[in-house]
Structures are given as structure tokens and as C-alpha cells.
Amino acid sequence: MSFGEPLKIGSTIGILGGGQLGRMLALRAAELGFDVHIYDPEPDCPAGRVAARCISAPWDDLAALRDFASHVDVITFEFENVPHESLSHLAALKPVRPSQKSLEQTQDRVIEKTFINGLGLATASYAPIIDVEDLTQAAEDVGFPAILKTNRFGYDGRGQVRIKTEADLIAAWEGLDQVACVLEGFVDFVCEVSVVLARSQSGATQIYDCVRNVHKAGILHTSHVPSGLSDELEAAARSAAQQIADALGHIGVLAVEFFVTPQGDLVVNEIAPRVHNSGHWTQDGCITCQFEQHIRAVALWPLADPARHSLAMTMQNLIGSEINTVPTLIADPNVSLHLYAKRSARPSRKMGHFTRVKRVALGVK
Amino acid sequence: MSFGEPLKIGSTIGILGGGQLGRMLALRAAELGFDVHIYDPEPDCPAGRVAARCISAPWDDLAALRDFASHVDVITFEFENVPHESLSHLAALKPVRPSQKSLEQTQDRVIEKTFINGLGLATASYAPIIDVEDLTQAAEDVGFPAILKTNRFGYDGRGQVRIKTEADLIAAWEGLDQVACVLEGFVDFVCEVSVVLARSQSGATQIYDCVRNVHKAGILHTSHVPSGLSDELEAAARSAAQQIADALGHIGVLAVEFFVTPQGDLVVNEIAPRVHNSGHWTQDGCITCQFEQHIRAVALWPLADPARHSLAMTMQNLIGSEINTVPTLIADPNVSLHLYAKRSARPSRKMGHFTRVKRVALGVK
Numbered sequence: 001m002s003f004g005e006p007l008k009i010g011s012t013i014g015i016l017g018g019g020q021l022g023r024m025l026a027l028r029a030a031e032l033g034f035d036v037h038i039y040d041p042e043p044d045c046p047a048g049r050v051a052a053r054c055i056s057a058p059w060d061d062l063a064a065l066r067d068f069a070s071h072v073d074v075i076t077f078e079f080e081n082v083p084h085e086s087l088s089h090l091a092a093l094k095p096v097r098p099s100q101k102s103l104e105q106t107q108d109r110v111i112e113k114t115f116i117n118g119l120g121l122a123t124a125s126y127a128p129i130i131d132v133e134d135l136t137q138a139a140e141d142v143g144f145p146a147i148l149k150t151n152r153f154g155y156d157g158r159g160q161v162r163i164k165t166e167a168d169l170i171a172a173w174e175g176l177d178q179v180a181c182v183l184e185g186f187v188d189f190v191c192e193v194s195v196v197l198a199r200s201q202s203g204a205t206q207i208y209d210c211v212r213n214v215h216k217a218g219i220l221h222t223s224h225v226p227s228g229l230s231d232e233l234e235a236a237a238r239s240a241a242q243q244i245a246d247a248l249g250h251i252g253v254l255a256v257e258f259f260v261t262p263q264g265d266l267v268v269n270e271i272a273p274r275v276h277n278s279g280h281w282t283q284d285g286c287i288t289c290q291f292e293q294h295i296r297a298v299a300l301w302p303l304a305d306p307a308r309h310s311l312a313m314t315m316q317n318l319i320g321s322e323i324n325t326v327p328t329l330i331a332d333p334n335v336s337l338h339l340y341a342k343r344s345a346r347p348s349r350k351m352g353h354f355t356r357v358k359r360v361a362l363g364v365k
Numbered sequence: 366m367s368f369g370e371p372l373k374i375g376s377t378i379g380i381l382g383g384g385q386l387g388r389m390l391a392l393r394a395a396e397l398g399f400d401v402h403i404y405d406p407e408p409d410c411p412a413g414r415v416a417a418r419c420i421s422a423p424w425d426d427l428a429a430l431r432d433f434a435s436h437v438d439v440i441t442f443e444f445e446n447v448p449h450e451s452l453s454h455l456a457a458l459k460p461v462r463p464s465q466k467s468l469e470q471t472q473d474r475v476i477e478k479t480f481i482n483g484l485g486l487a488t489a490s491y492a493p494i495i496d497v498e499d500l501t502q503a504a505e506d507v508g509f510p511a512i513l514k515t516n517r518f519g520y521d522g523r524g525q526v527r528i529k530t531e532a533d534l535i536a537a538w539e540g541l542d543q544v545a546c547v548l549e550g551f552v553d554f555v556c557e558v559s560v561v562l563a564r565s566q567s568g569a570t571q572i573y574d575c576v577r578n579v580h581k582a583g584i585l586h587t588s589h590v591p592s593g594l595s596d597e598l599e600a601a602a603r604s605a606a607q608q609i610a611d612a613l614g615h616i617g618v619l620a621v622e623f624f625v626t627p628q629g630d631l632v633v634n635e636i637a638p639r640v641h642n643s644g645h646w647t648q649d650g651c652i653t654c655q656f657e658q659h660i661r662a663v664a665l666w667p668l669a670d671p672a673r674h675s676l677a678m679t680m681q682n683l684i685g686s687e688i689n690t691v692p693t694l695i696a697d698p699n700v701s702l703h704l705y706a707k708r709s710a711r712p713s714r715k716m717g718h719f720t721r722v723k724r725v726a727l728g729v730k
Binding site for chain 1: 371374375388391392395396397398399400414415416417649652653661666667668669670672673674675676688691692695696698699700701702703704705706708717722724725727
């Protein structure tokens with residue numbers, strides 16, 4: 001593998017996707033003196049309004065993609081569902097980091113689970129469902145209760161249905177328009193945790209403190225640091241995440257979500273080959289946040305210090321109408337607030353987040 | 366005085382001036398979900414590239430100023446030398462915060478010193494020089510050594526000449542094109558410190574830890590926190606800064622620079638009615654940085670926690686060709702870097718800054 005050169009000061013970074021993750025990436029890139037161009041089908045997207053340029057065009061507009069690529073020095077993305085063809089087209093024109101391997105292994109739930117199991121790491125039991133004949137076999141292999149998930153393009157609990165019987169399964173699959181799915185066995189867990197790390201081209205890795213996550217209705221609600229895991233389990237989670245990032249040859253930030261079973265085992269739930277909601281606390285709790293680490297990694301700049309500077313943090317999302325609590329939140333001096341500048345607060349839409357930080361008593365002036 | 370309403374979520378903040386201070390204000394405004402419009406005569410200015418809109422027009426272009434005002438909800442500025450007429454024009458159209466009083470008392474060195482002395486606070490001895498007849502009297506009143514400064518529009522040591530004799534004084538004043546000047550007596554000092562605070566419309570004030578500053582060639586070079594001042598002197602500096610902000614009815618961030626004399630007295634050097642270079646450390650060292658506090662104040666949102674979260678910080682500017690040290694700085698994991706995206710590195714131009722943070726040993730996972 002040949003190594004690229006670090007991006008020059010003042011270079012331009014192209015970001016695919018202009019939602020809140022693209023916006024927060026753009027803001028940190030700007031702190032490092034980079035210009036940012038955004039590509040997103042949505043005009044007036046949150047990231048476009050903090051970028052030097054925003055191209056609004058469909059993902060399959062090859063001329064727009066070429067235009068985008070011709071004005072940037074490196075391309076990255078805020079989400080793993082960028083169409084494969086768009087990315088291939090761009091990768092022929094400019095470096096794309098992380099590379100397509102990181103996407104290929106994580107865009108498709110069956111491929112992802114096969115990859116994870118191949119590393120000797122546990123996942124839920126699962127069975128692919130491509131056509132109607134697969135339903136009975138899947139029910140037999142996985143058992144109930146289970147969760148039916150679309151194989152691709154799911155996020156924040158969308159494209160997921162809980163299943164208790166084979167009749168449920170048939171109905172649910174029809175409700176999902178009979179697209180390719182995976183039936184996952186239900187994992188009994190005491191908590192969910194995640195590890196966010198950054199990995200550079202050279203393989204150097206910086207891992208953030210493990211996070212304990214609480215979901216509501218399939219969407220991340222709160223993240224807590226420290227996680228409360230034992231040292232041993234936290235070390236195992238960090239090690240598993242590192243193993244996954246190394247196997248992908250990942251460049252950039254990557255998050256791994258785990259279930260912790262009552263027996264104290266770790267089961268990998270999902271890999272996100274990008275900055276992740278459960279890493280948002282790092283903006284307010286760490287020397288260097290996940291967004292800056294990602295920009296450094298894709299710029300081929302060395303990673304910086306991910307250490308936590310405060311005792312404890314809780315990050316909480318503002319979903320849909322929870323944005324209406326902002327007047328209360330801004331009056332609380334212990335709240336650090338981040339809003340995403342989305343024009344309307346649809347239900348289950350992430351509108352912002354906030355952290356509460358428990359500071360160290362410095363005991364010095 | 367009637368109080369305004371807090372800015373609504375997703376409002377637009379207009380910033381006059383698109384340099385690094387405008388850029389860092391814009392980035393923090395974006396974190397709070399605001400849109401930002403920049404007004405700066407310079408096309409391609411640093412802040413314009415992180416804003417939703419940038420108007421490049423001269424300060425006296427009334428149509429452009431009207432256009433700017435008509436698309437924003439509140440107007441603020443990154444520097445105190447915005448022409449008075451432009452600001453009056455804008456203030457008739459939209460709220461401008463801080464108000465003109467903060468500028469009127471600080472744009473002109475003679476007015477500023479009169480204002481400070483009027484509060485019972487010490488300044489250097491000084492004498493105004495308007496025409497040639499004033500030179501002898503000023504020399505007599507102030508004595509030598511002294512510093513001749515242009516009365517307005519000076520920054521970063523520009524428009525300042527050290528004076529040892531009356532012949533020096535005459536030559537220097539001619540060198541400054543005989544504009545209105547002030548002759549300031551030289552203050553013998555052991556160190557220079559500054560206090561940065563934020564004050565809200567209601568008068569609530571949050572004051573950052575005092576900073577010890579080292580200048581080189583008239584430009585701030587490094588800022589150190591803690592300052593090393595005695596508790597008593599630090600309290601006096603904070604109290605003086607608060608007194609100044611209150612007397613101005615200031616809304617937003619304000620910085621006061623002091624000399625500390627060998628006798629342990631404080632002498633006010635300058636007031637900056639805006640975010641200040643000696644407050645840049647707060648980005649990496651505090652729960653809430655000066656840029657966010659300023660945005661909160663001008664949005665009429667409550668101020669947040671200014672507390673320091675780490676033991677000690679040193680902030681250092683990157684001036685001119687010092688930008689070439691960036692490859693070394695980014696390889697140091699203890700350095701937090703901020704670059705301003707200026708297109709060329711002219712001598713004595715501020716290109717960026719970095720902090721080194723001494724963290725607390727958490728002693729916990």
C-alpha cells in the first residue's frame with residue numbers, strides 16, 4: 001500500500017451528505033483552516049450553510065459528482081449509505097477516505113455480520129431473507145423473538161420490526177415490500193455500549209472512552225461516560241473495535257455498538273464506518289473530538305489526544321418536538337448545547353443534542 | 366431600558382467583519398443552530414467561507430448595508446473600528462449588540478482613557494495631539510520615554526512609535542501623517558494581564574480566569590492561564606473589568622488589558638469591546654468559550670459556564686511565516702490547533718493559534 005501525502009494547509013475537503021454529521025465535520029474542518037464543500041441532494045441542508053460551497057444534486061448525477069470532485073482535494077462522507085456507484089465514480093477522480101472497503105463490509109447487514117463473525121467476534125444469530133422460501137428456514141434457524149431488519153439503508157430504527165411468530169414474520173416482510181432482509185435473533189442484554197475510535201492511514205489508532213447508550217424507540221437517547229463497565233470488559237470492547245478497524249484498513253472515525261449480555265459477554269450489534277451519535281459527547285468532554293479526529297485522519301494528518309478532560313458526561317439527543325425544551329436548556333449553565341439548524345422538527349428527527357459535564361474540582365485558581 | 370426577546374432557534378446573526386474573529390464567532394453560532402451572514406469589504410474573507418451568506422461591499426455602501434440588515438435578526442461585529450456612520454445606519458434597521466456606546470467609548474484612545482479615569486481606574490499618563498502646537502505641551506505633561514499612538518484605528522502595534530525625545534516626537538507625528546494622536550507615558554510593568562468577560566442584557570456577567578500575556582513587536586504572542594497573579598490582584602482586575610462593562614451597559618464579550626506595575630498596581634492599557642485574542646484559550650480550556658458567550662449575549666440567550674476544565678493552558682499565536690511550523694504542531698498530540706484559512710501569510714499577519722493544555726489526572730476510568 002502506498003501512502004498519500006498529508007493535505008496542505010488550506011486545502012478543500014469534500015463531504016458527501018449535508019446533515020448534522022456533515023455539519024459538525026465541516027465546523028471542525030474549518031477550525032483546522034480547511035475549506036469544505038458539501039454534496040447533498042437536499043438544497044438548504046444543515047451542512048451547506050456552514051460550507052464554502054454546497055452542490056445540491058441527486059446521487060446519480062455524474063456531471064455534478066465530477067464538478068464536486070474537481071474542486072476538492074479529498075472526499076469523505078457523513079453516512080454509510082452513499083450509493084456504491086457514486087462512490088466508485090468519485091474514487092476514480094479523487095481520494096475517498098475511508099475507502100470503499102469500509103462501506104462494502106458495513107452497508108449490508110449480512111455481509112457485515114459475516115465479516116464480524118469471521119474475526120471471531122460474536123453477533124446475534126441471523127438468517128438472510130431474499131425471497132419467500134427463506135422465511136420458514138430463517139424462522140427455524142433464528143427462532144423467536146427476533147427482529148426483522150432491511151438488509152440495507154436502515155437507520156435510527158427504521159426498517160426494523162419485532163417478530164414473535166412466523167405469521168408476524170410473513171406480515172412484516174410484506175410490510176417491508178419484500179426487500180432483502182435479515183432476521184436477527186433477539187439478544188438478551190443488560191446494557192448497550194459503544195466504542196468510537198479514529199484510525200489513521202498508518203494504522204495508528206486513538207480510542208475514546210467506552211460509552212453506555214440508552215435507546216428509545218430505536219433511536220439513541222442518552223450516552224453516558226464513564227460506561228460503568230469493568231476494566232476487563234471495556235478493554236475487550238476496545239480491542240474488538242480496534243480489530244474491526246484494522247481488518248477494514250479503515251481511515252477515519254469508526255464506531256462499534258455492542259450488547260453486553262447478562263453473562264458479561266460482548267455481542268457486536270453494528271458497525272458505523274463514520275462519526276457516530278454516541279461520540280458526540282467528545283465535543284464537550286475531550287481534548288480532541290471525534291469530528292476533528294476524522295478530519296485529521298482523512299487529511300492524513302496525525303491524530304490528536306482523545307483523552308477525557310472531565311469526570312463524567314451525559315449526552316442526550318433532542319428528537320423532534322424535544323427541540324421545544326431549548327429555552328430551559330439554555331438557562332442551565334451546566335448544559336453544553338448543539339443545534340443542527342434543521343428547518344422543521346418532524347417526529348423522530350434529530351434536531352440537536354446537549355451534554356451535561358461533571359467537572360473536576362480543580363482546587364487551584 | 367426595554368429588554369428585547371431572546372432570538373428564536375434558527376435565527377440569523379449578522380457579523381460585521383470577516384476575519385478570524387468573525388470566523389470563530391460564526392463557527393460557534395453554527396453550533397448553536399444559528400445561520401450567519403458576514404459583511405466584509407474583502408471578498409473571500411475567512412468568515413465568509415463558513416457562513417450561509419457573505420456580502421462583500423465597502424463600509425459606506427448603504428444599499429449593501431440595508432440588504433445585509435434586511436436578512437438578519439441581530440447584528441454584531443468582530444472589531445471596534447466599524448465606521449460610526451455604517452453602524453448608525455444599521456442600528457436604525459436591526460438591533461446592533463453591543464450598542465454604539467461600547468464603541469464610542471473605545472474607538473478613540475483619548476475618549477477611552479477619559480472614560481476609564483472617570484471610573485477611578487488608572488491609565489498611563491496621556492496627552493492628546495491634534496495639531497502641531499500640542500507637541501510641546503504633551504512632551505511636558507507626559508515626559509519621556511513615551512509612546513505616540515494614532516488616536517483611532519490602531520491594532521496589533523500598528524500606528525505606534527516609541528519616543529525618547531521631543532525631536533523623536535515631531536518626526537514620529539509627521540511619520541503618522543499628523544493625524545490625531547495621543548502621547549502616552551511609558552508604564553513600567555512587571556507583566557501584562559487581561560480579563561475577558563461576557564455580559565448579558567440583564568447585566569449578568571461571566572468572567573474568565575485572568576490571563577498573563579506576552580507581546581512581541583506589539584503583537585500578542587502567548588497567553589498563560591493561570592495568570593500567576595495573587596488572588597487579591599486577580600480579584601481587583603476582574604472587578605475593574607466588571608466596572609467597565611457595567612458602565613458601558615455592554616452586551617457581549619469585552620476584554621480589558623492591564624499592566625501590573627512593580628508596586629503591584631493595575632493600570633488599564635486598553636479596552637476591546639469584543640472577543641479578544643487573549644481569550645482564545647477558552648476554546649480549549651473552558652466549558653464554554655468566549656465566542657459562544659458572545660453569541661449567547663447578542664442573541665439575548667443566558668450566558669453559560671465559563672469555568673476552566675483543565676489545570677493550565679498556554680495559547681500561542683502563529684504570526685506570518687510561523688504558519689510553517691504547522692507540520693510539527695499537528696504531530697504533537699498535546700497541541701490543539703486553530704487555523705484561520707487566510708490565503709497568504711504576510712508578515713505580522715495572524716494565521717492561527719494553538720494551545721497546550723495541562724490536563725487534570727482524572728484518576729478514574
